[in-house]
Structures are given as C-alpha cells and as structure tokens.
Amino acid sequence: METTLLTLSKIFTERLFRIPDYQRGYAWTEKQLKDFWSDLEQLEIGKNHYVGVLTLERVDEKSFNKWDDDKWIIKSKKYEPYYIVDGQQRLTTAIILIEAIVESLNENEELNYTSVCDIRRKYIFESKDKGISRSYMFGYEKDNPSYEFLKTKIFCENSEENYIE
Template identity: 25%
Template sequence: MQSQSQTLEKFFKDSYTIPLYQRAYSWEKEQWGQFLADLEEVTRGGNKYYFGNVLLESLEDETHIDIIDGQQRITTILIFIRTLYNVLAERVNNEDKLGQNVSEEKFLSYLIEDFLVNRDVPKLQAVKYDNPYFQGMIITDNATMRQDPRTPSQQRIKGAKDFFIDRLKKYETPHILDLLDKVKNATVLRTEFQNKKDSVLIFELQNNRGKTLTHMERLKSYLAYQIYTYSKNRQSAERRLKNMARVFEGIYGMLYYLGNWEEDTILRFFNISYFKQGYDYNENDENYNYKRDLHDSQTGDKLEWIESYTEELRSAFMDF
C-alpha cells in the first residue's frame, strides 16, 4: 500500500475505472448541494479545498486503475467539470472573455484534456452497465451517443448535470473560474493497493461517505469478493464477474421501471422465500442471511451457489 498527497489536477493525469462490486452513482440533490456549498465556502474564505482520501487498486499487468473508495466524489467532480465547461463554452460563443493567459479555445481544450478525456482515453469509466450512458452524457457530451436514462443511477447522473448547470448559469464568469481553481488545487490523499483480493476486502470494510450502502449494494460487493476468493485464477474470476455484471445490469434496468418499489424491499421478499429461515431472515445477521448458506456450501460449490442465487434474484425482479 502506497499513499501520497497531490492536487486533484495531478490526480487526473491518470485514468480510472469503477469496478463491478462498487455501487452505481447514488448521490442526489442533498449531496450535490452540500458539495457545491463546501466548494463555495472555501472559495469565499480563501481556504484550500480538501477533497479527502481516495483508495485505489493498481496492478502491474493492467493499464487502468480501479477506484475502491471515493467514486461518488470522483464522479461528481467530473460531472461538475463537464457542466462548468459547458457554461463557459456557451459564454465564449457569446464573445465573453475568460481573462486567462491563453486563448479561450485553448483554455477550454486544456480543461477537457485535464479532467475528462485525453487522446480518446476517458478519465473515468463508470460501472459497466452505466458506462455507455456516462461516456455520452458526461465525458464526451456527444448528443449522438446520449440516450434516455434506463437505470436509477443514470437518472442521477443526468440530475446532477442539470443541477450544476442550473446553479452555474447564475454565477458571474470570474466566480466560476474561482471555483474551478479551487477544484484544480484541491488536496487529495491518494492511497493505492496492488492486490485485487485485498482491495475488494477493503471496500467491504470501508465506511461509506455520503450515503449508506443499500443491502443490494452490500450483497453485490460481498459476492464479488467471494468470487475473487474462490476462483482458481484471475481470468476465471473476471469471467464470472462479467456474468454477474450482466445479472445486475438487468436488475438495475428493471428497477427503473418499478417506480416506488425499492431494491431492498424486493430483495427481502426474495430472500424470505429463498432461504429456510422464512420471516426470521435478517439482512444484518450473518446467522440469518444469505452468508450462512454460502458459508455452509462446500468450497467447490460456492461459485455455483453464487451463480444460481444471482440468476434466481434476477428472475424475482422480473416477476415483480
């Protein structure tokens, strides 16, 4: 494990990926407003913006870096940068001057290269089932790539973009540039792990900031960790994780159409019917939840148990 302090601008010299076992984008208006309020406060007070700790996983044989903890903040920063760019670009088109040392065109292009995409490599890949939407809506802002949101997390991505655009349009250009300066120079404590199994475990143990994990998100991360633990090799684990990604992609897609039904409510109904405990089933008690059955399985059967359980779970959401 290695840790270092750096600016957010330097942090984004690299490109990052949000792995499957991470939650999808979950921040909403309360968190967006708090983020902007914090940024406003340090800008008015002339203080440095402390972004906090970000846990990463980097393996020597892989080109990307996984975000283990901090992805909600990282994703929000990039959505904010996209909206900031769009507002400034619109003003430049209206012949406003940004008062920088380079031309307006170069300043805006540097902003894209520093925070969003450089040489066709996006600075962030979202969780697999949301990534195409995230790339089109945020990274490239390409109208031909955009589509209507199909999951609750995609709705939040669009909501965050709309929220920040609405706020930034009310600000004078010098103030927007002051906010950007605070973001660029924000302090990040970057901590990297170089072992995939340990990094998944760290995510399991790490307290989440911003919003509490749902039971569904805890389930997904726990099953991913078990896959890494019991697979014979990394290639086998990655194959099984891709299959699990397709299962949860289907579940989150169905949640978009289920309206007021919450994922944890359906999950509880399913687990009550699936396990022998019946109504004694308790998500928070390992003696009375899915972990007990998984622990009781033979080592060679655990991966098959996970595959069967997740497929049945998807079928339950389909039934609802």
C-alpha cells in the same frame, strides 16, 4: 500503503481511472450534492479543501489490455491506469461539475489561464486518430451499463454505434 495529500490536478496528471464492476453506481442524493456545492462555495480563493479519502488500485497489464479504447494512452503516452476503490462518488461529482463548466465555456476561452481544450484533455478525454476515438480519463469499464450513460448523457458523446473503428 502510501498516503499522500494531492490536488485534483495532481490526481489527474497522466492517470486513467476506471470504476470497477464491483462498485455501486452513482448514488448521491440531493443532500450530498448540496453539501458538496456548499463546501465549494465556502472555499476561500487560493485555499485547499480536504474532501476525503481516495483509494486507488493500480490496474495490472492483463486487465488493462482488455481496454481496447485505452491501451494507446497507457502504452504510448505512459498514462497509469487505476481502479477507484473508494471515493468514487466524490470523484464522479467533481468530474460532472468540470464537464458542466467546460460545456458552458466557448472553445477559445481560458479558465484560470488554462484553455478549455487543455482542461478537457486533462480531466475528460484525450482524442486520437484526429478525434475519431477518445479515451476518457475517468469512467466505468466498457461492459458496465453505466459506461454508456456516462459517455453519452454526461460527456455528451454520440453512442458508440455512431463511430467507425
């Protein structure tokens, strides 16, 4: 088993993450969220902070071929699909925080010399067909009830019934 220390940016470089059905839903309490936030507040500028283990499992072609909304990004853009085996709660919290930060900015703003559009494309979603459909970089498998919640309540996308495919 390969062990590598990576930044969040490296983790999300050309990778697509799904939380498998056997994983529990998001369950962090206020205490864990406060600990996470406290760690961020105490982090010195330019320093890294170890947040724990992230265990990933490469998704085989048979499995990702069921991901109708995401096959295009895996096959044409060569993104690698992974299941999150361990670290799902931390990664979910980080993505929710990134989404909240991006939502607080104007579209033409930059954060750390990176455009809001580029941040969204790296961590949240990539659009195809002129923005009609999206592939989320992180989420649940489509048949999991948490999929729709994450998409509509956290990422603020309209329900899938509103899309013409």
